[in-house]
Amino acid sequence: MSPMPNVPFIDGHNDFLxxxxxxxxxxEELWLGAGEEGHLDLPRMQKAGFAGGFFAIYIPSPPEADAPDYEAMMDAPPYDLPLPGLMTASETQHIALAMAGHLMWMERAAAGALKICRTTADLHACMADGTIAAIMHMEGAEAIGADLDALYAFHVMGLRSLGPVWSRPTIFGHGVPFRFPGDPDTGPGLTDAGKQLVKACNELRIMIDLSHLNEKGFDDVARLSDAPLVATHSNAHAVTPSTRNLTDRQLAMIRESGGMVGLNYATLFLREDGRKATDCGWDPVMRHLDHLVDKLGEDHVGFGSDFDGAELPDVIGDVTGVQALIGQMRERQYGEELIEKIARKNWVALLERTWGV
Known part of the structure; x- marks a missing residue:
């Protein structure tokens, strides 16, 4: 029997930038060469059926003197890692601009194989002709000042998705710490500036990403936003009780809003024991996927890998392992129509609802 053809997929989050x-x-080597390091590059994405994805602008925290071995701590639960302090727009804006520039360079260097999508028309054109659809995303809004002027500038550059926080606090809100076991109710909600940010994102049709945001901030966005609720790379708290995972109450709110959750492949958020170890097989992945489909419904689940930002199960490895995940879905009686929804169609429909058609 000949192998099944690749199912094209859209991925909700990566840290390649x-x-x-x-x-x-x-x-050039990292982007255009088929390397063995990291999870992504253009040749492997093309080989794997990567039809599109959210490319994150993320500001790394400054190095800490005499920091403990956080990696070892996360592989020996319970753990509760302290969050880095707030970073200002003046400290971070040049880094965010550099990363936006890297994505624009990737588009040029790909010579027609990748396009930064600013509209649903762009997205549909990419899906039709096989061009990789790149969505500029900001994971943590440190580079946006309280006046929001930079939000409008990044929007012109192509920003179409934004998470107010990456775990550490911003002037807009508070993220969840890396804690296991724990729940996402870890602090106060959005600041006044955060509420203005939500309003501005709605006006600009910039998708708001709830991954990393704490529970009170999540509830504030749900109350204030007129857009679907989206968590681009999060899992089910009922399966793995990490602060980063979503409770069934949150999943119900996302479903009711017409929103979506992207399944995160990070072992920290998949394994029931909360460890980073990558030798976990398919069972944790499928337990989360089954739970998300059960609670959200078939139209509100997708992939949200966290490629190049997390440790992945060995059975996935890198972007070329996504088709193996799809194979597991077939083995567990996910029909082809549902597979195509989770792989690609749900993200397209979500962006239509958010960006407008």
Whole structure:
């Protein structure tokens, strides 16, 4: 029997731009060469059926003197990692601009194989002709000042998705710490500036990402926003009680809003024991996927890998392992129509609802 053809998929989150930020002198090799390091590059994405994805602008925290071994702590639960302090727009804006520039360079260097999508028309054109659809995302709004002027500037550059926080606090709100076991009710809700940010994102049709935001902030966005609620790379708290995972109450709110959750492949948020170890097989992945489909419904679940930002199960490995995940879905009686929804169609429909058609 001949192998099944690749199912094209859209992915809700990756940190490839951070790799380019850290080694800009190697960016051609990292992007255009089929390497064995990291989770993404253009040749592997094309081989894997990567039809599109959210490329995150993320500001790394400054190095800490005498910091404990956080990696070891996360592989030996329970753990409760302290969050870095707030970073200002003046400290971070130049880094965010550099990362936006890297994505624009990737578009040029790909010579027609990737396009930054600013509209649903762009997205549909990419799906039709096989061009990789890149969505500029900001994971943590440190680079946006309280006056929001930079939000409008980044929107012109192509920003179409934004998370108010990456765990550490911003002037807009508070994220969840990396804690296991724990729940997402970890602090206060959005600040006044955060409420204005939600309003401005709605006006600009910038999707608001709830991954990393704490529970009170989540509830504030749900109350204030007129857009679907979306968590681009989050899992089910009922399966793995990490602060980063969503409770069934939150999942119900996302479903009611017409929103969506992207399944995160990070072992920290998949394994029931909360460890980072990558030798966990398919069972944790499928337990989360089954739970998300059960609670959200078939039209509100997708992929949200966290490629190049997390440790992944060995059975996935990198972007080329997504088709193996799809194979597991088939083995567990996910029909082809549902597979195509989760792989690609749900993200397209969600962006239509958010951006407008």
């Amino acid at each position: 951070l790799r380019l930020l850290r080694t800009p002198e190697q960016r």
